[in-house]
Amino acid sequence: MSNAKQYNLRAIAAQAIYGVLEQRKSLQEVLPKTLEKVKEQDKAWLHEMLYGVLRNLPTLQFWLNGLLQSPIKPDSRVVEHLLYLGIYQLHFSRVSEYAAVSETVSACDNLKQPHLKKLVNAVLRNFVRQETAKSIPKEERIQLNLPKWYYKKIKQAYPEHYRDIAGNQSAKAPIWLRINQTKTTVDAFLAACSQAGIECSQDEQLPETIKLVNNVNIQALPGFNEGWFSVQDKAAQHAADYLAAQPNDAILDACAAPGGKYCHILEAQPQLQTCIALELDAVRAKNITENTERLGLSNTDIRVADANDITSWNPTGQLFDKILLDAPCSATGIIRRHPDIMWLRKGPDIEQLSGLQAQILDSMWSCLKPGGVLLYATCSILPEENSQQIAAFLSRTTDASAIPLHESFNATERQILPGESGMDGFYYAKLQKAVAE
Numbered sequence: 542m543s544n545a546k547q548y549n550l551r552a553i554a555a556q557a558i559y560g561v562l563e564q565r566k567s568l569q570e571v572l573p574k575t576l577e578k579v580k581e582q583d584k585a586w587l588h589e590m591l592y593g594v595l596r597n598l599p600t601l602q603f604w605l606n607g608l609l610q611s612p613i614k615p616d617s618r619v620v621e622h623l624l625y626l627g628i629y630q631l632h633f634s635r636v637s638e639y640a641a642v643s644e645t646v647s648a649c650d651n652l653k654q655p656h657l658k659k660l661v662n663a664v665l666r667n668f669v670r671q672e673t674a675k676s677i678p679k680e681e682r683i684q685l686n687l688p689k690w691y692y693k694k695i696k697q698a699y700p701e702h703y704r705d706i707a708g709n710q711s712a713k714a715p716i717w718l719r720i721n722q723t724k725t726t727v728d729a730f731l732a733a734c735s736q737a738g739i740e741c742s743q744d745e746q747l748p749e750t751i752k753l754v755n756n757v758n759i760q761a762l763p764g765f766n767e768g769w770f771s772v773q774d775k776a777a778q779h780a781a782d783y784l785a786a787q788p789n790d791a792i793l794d795a796c797a798a799p800g801g802k803y804c805h806i807l808e809a810q811p812q813l814q815t816c817i818a819l820e821l822d823a824v825r826a827k828n829i830t831e832n833t834e835r836l837g838l839s840n841t842d843i844r845v846a847d848a849n850d851i852t853s854w855n856p857t858g859q860l861f862d863k864i865l866l867d868a869p870c871s872a873t874g875i876i877r878r879h880p881d882i883m884w885l886r887k888g889p890d891i892e893q894l895s896g897l898q899a900q901i902l903d904s905m906w907s908c909l910k911p912g913g914v915l916l917y918a919t920c921s922i923l924p925e926e927n928s929q930q931i932a933a934f935l936s937r938t939t940d941a942s943a944i945p946l947h948e949s950f951n952a953t954e955r956q957i958l959p960g961e962s963g964m965d966g967f968y969y970a971k972l973q974k975a976v977a978e
Contacts (some may be wrong), residue, residue: 543666543747543887547790548579549581549644549647549648549650550579550586550587551623551626551627551642551644551647551648552623552648552651552652553575553578553579553587554575554587554590554591554626555614555619555620555622555623555626555648555652556619556652557571557575557591558591558594558595558625558626559618559619559622561591561595561881561884561885562622562628562884563618563619563622563669564600565772565885567793567879567881567885568591568879568880568881569879571591572588572591575587575591576588581801582782583605583670584790589634589643590626590629590630590634592880593629593633593634593641594622594625594626594629594648595712595880595881595883595884596686596711597629597633597683598625598686598881598884599678599682599683599684599686599687599688600678600683600684600686600707601625601628601629602625602683602937603676603678603683604628604637604668604676605621605624605625605628605664605671606675607673607676608664608667608668608671608673613657617657617826618650618660619652619654620649620654620657620660622689623645623648623649623652624645624661624664624665626645627641627642627645627661627664627665628665628668630645631665631668631669631674632638632674637670640661641665641714642662642665642666645661645664645665646658646661649661649864651692658864663734674703675850685703685704685707686707686711687707688708688849688883688884689882690886690887690888691708691873691883691886693888694891694923694925695707695873695922696887698923698924699922699958702958703705705900705958705973706922706958706959706960706966708960709877709958709959709960710877710880710959710960710966711880712877713877713959714774714875714877714878714965715751715752715753715963716752716756716759716772717744717750717751717752717753717772717773717774717775717778718741718751718752718762718770718771718772718773719749719750719751719770719772719773719778719801719805719961720750720751720754720769720770721768721769721770721771721804721808721836721837722749722808723808723836723837723838723847724764724767724768724769724836724837725764725767725769727743727748727749727751729742730763730764730769730770731751733763733764734762734763735806737762737763738756739753739755739757739762740753740755741753741754742754744775746775746962747766747775747778747779747782749778750775750778750804751770752775752963754760759772765835766835766902768835768836768837771801771804771805771832771836772801773801773802773805774873774875774965774967775962775963775964775965776920776957776964776965776966776967776968777802777920777965777967778805779955779967779969780802780805780806780865780867780916780918780969781802781805781806781808781809782809782947783916783946783947783950783969783971784806784863784865784914784916785863785914785947786806786809786810786813786816786862786863787810787862788810788812788813789812789813789814789860790810790813790814790862790863791813791814791815791859791860791862791863791910792806792813792815792816792817792861792862792863792864792865793816793817793819793861793863793864793865793905793908793923794806794816794817794818794819794864794865794867795819795848795864795865795866795867795868795901795905796819796821796848796866796867796868796869796901797818797819797820797826797829797843797865797867798818798820798822798825798826798828798829799825799828799829799832800818800828800829800832801832802865803816803818803829803832803833803869803916804832804833804836804838806865807833807838807839807840807841808836808838810820813840815840815859816840816841817842817844817854817861818842818843818844819844819846819848819854820843820844820845820846821845821847821848822845823845826843826844826845826937827872829843830843830917831882848901848904848905849901849904851898851904851908855908856907859908860909860910860913861908861909861913862913862914863912863914863915863916864905864909864912864913864914864915865915865916865918866901866902866905866915866916866917866918867918867919867925868897868898868901868902868918868919869894869897869898869901870894870898870919870920870926871886871890871891871894871923871926872920872921873886873920873921873923873963873966874919874920874921874922874957874959874965874966874967874968875920875966875978876959876964876966877959880963891923891925891926892925894926895925895926895930896931898919898930899930899933901936902917902930902934902944904917905930906934906938906941906974909974911940911974911975911976911977912973912974912975912976913973913974914944914968914972914973914974915971915972915973915974916970916971916972917930917931917968917969917970917971917972918967918969919967919969920965920967920968921966921967921968922956922958922959922968924965925956926968927954927956927970928954928968928970931943931954931970931972934972935972939975940974940975941972941973941974941975942969942972942973942975943970943972943973944971944972944973945971946969946971953970954968954969954970954971955967955968955969955970956968956970
């Protein structure tokens with residue numbers, strides 16, 4: 542990072558966008574490596590640009606198509622992503638017009654595309670001169686900034702709400718915390734935040750839930766190293782309440798990474814007989830261990846295994862009183878936090894995921910005691926993965942019945958839509974296994 546040619550923010554951002562859209566890498570994979578390349582004071586800007594471009598991609602594509610006389614050649618495709626970034630800066634950000642144009646043009650050198658500097662300059666200046674941003678796409682899907690597959694699915698599933706869903710998913714998500722009441726109290730945490738000048742508020746529905754008013758460095762919050770809290774969306778915080786673990790219960794949390802719900806179960810009920818976390822990915826399983834250690838939780842049992850390969854992780858054939866199945870899903874409920882999901886997923890993926898969910902449901906059901914309870918959860922808003930999945934399971938499983946989620950929530954299932962009470966999109970269903978007569 543010793544000179545300007547080595548360090549051009551726009552070039553770095555364009556390469557990251559290219560990594561997501563062309564190389565089909567997740568933001569989770571791309572972002573940490575990208576942030577390592579830039580100075581501390583540039584990280585927030587870079588984060589805003591990447592998320593902004595991905596959230597507004599169809600609109601940016603619409604505007605760019607109207608400004609290009611011919612498509613950019615495949616071997617220079619990164620410049621197309623650079624132009625998305627340049628247009629985003631000009632219309633959506635507070636970057637000055639001069640900086641947005643000149644720095645974006647200069648990025649062509651860093652991207653080894655110097656021959657396209659004139660094109661980039663012309664496109665960006667024409668965007669301003671021709672007031673291209675006033676061009677409104679006729680296609681509703683583009684107006685809502687959705688890919689075709691996702692637009693079609695949510696319009697079909699939520700004909701009266703799909704516009705609101707799209708709007709909420711393009712908004713910035715709030716940061717929710719869950720207070721670890723084995724380490725501190727809500728009042729003590731709020732007092733410490735007040736003393737540190739950090740604005741936050743206690744949730745009315747979930748007393749141990751805190752909402753941060755402004756973005757802050759999480760590790761700089763009072764009590765981070767002491768395990769006073771976890772970062773967890775409010776929707777996911779319902780899982781432990783709905784599961785309602787009791788003393789001496791044998792609990793299984795399947796597909797548990799990164800471990801927020803697993804930790805919550807242990808915090809809410811320290812007197813469990815056993816509490817096993819299953820996770821297929823060894824790296825993600827390590828995250829569970831790190832979280833339990835920071836929170837100071839004991840009685841942990843974290844196993845790296847495929848939930849469907851029961852003999853590999855449960856050789857004794859243990860049965861469980863309660864199982865939380867946080868099933869692998871499309872993650873369409875958390876698009877506001879991960880806008881890359883819209884562009885990395887495709888329609889056929891949903892059918893494949895639904896098949897995997899059904900398989901894991903059947904496997905987990907065989908591990909449940911008679912009279913036991915299984916809580917099915919996803920961070921999806923698609924019926925194929927949620928209500929339809931549970932209906933199909935109940936129709937093929939004679940000893941399964943749906944029961945109320947909670948004494949304060951009498952329904953047997955709950956579909957939370959993005960933005961509802963500030964929450965991510967989430968689904969819950971609660972099932973009980975019959976006792977043999």
